[in-house]
Amino acid sequence: KAGVTQTPRYLIKTRGQQVTLSCSPISGHRSVSWYQQTPGQGLQFLFEYFSETQRNKGNFPGRFSGRQFSNSRSEMNVSTLELGDSALYLCASSLGVTGNDGYTFGSGTRLTVV
C-alpha cells in the first residue's frame, strides 16, 4: 500500500514569491493535515482538511492556505514568502473519522527561502 506522497521534496524560492506544495494521502484516507517543522519550534499545526472541508486551523497568517480535492489530494499554498517560512512542511493523512487511527506522515517538502 502506497504511503503519503509529498511533492516536491525540495524547493528553493525567493522572498516575495509564492509556492504550492502537494500531498497525496494513503488510499482511503479522507483527512489530510499540514504541519510546519523548524528546529526551534517543533511541529506547528497549519490546517486539517476532511472530505474537502477545512475542519481545523492553526495560528498561521492568511498567507498560508490550503485546499483538498474530491480524491482527497491536498495542496497548500504560501504567498509572499518570508525568510522565516524556511522549514520542513509535513503532510499527514488518516482515515479521519474519529482520530483514533493516528497519522501517517509523508517525507515532507523542505522549503528554503532566500
Added chain:
Amino acid sequence: QKEVEQNSGPLSVPEGAIASLNCTYSDRVSQSFFWYRQYSGKSPELIMSIYSNGDKEDGRFTAQLNKASQYVSLLIRDSQPSDSATYLCAVVNFNKFYFGSGTKLNVKP
C-alpha cells in the same frame, strides 16, 4: 499552558538499558494517545498507540497511560543505538492532534 508537555532532553542511556520517556497533557477529555519516532532529517513515524488506562506492549516498546494523572509514557527495553531519535507524544481531542515538542534520546554504545 501547552496541551502536551515533554522534556526536551537529551536523555542519554547506555546500550541495553531501559529508556523512559514521559509526556503530560492538559485536557482531561483526550481520547487517543500516540508515540512517534523521528530520526534527524526524516518525518515522524508512528510507533505506538494507546487508548485506555494501563500498559500496551509491542516488542521492545511499552506505552503506559494514566488518565487520572494525565500522563503517557513510553518505555524502550534493551535500548539500541538505532533507537537514538526524537520521540514525539501526540494527544487527540475530537480529531484535533496536539504534539509535544519531543524528547531527544541518545543511546550510547
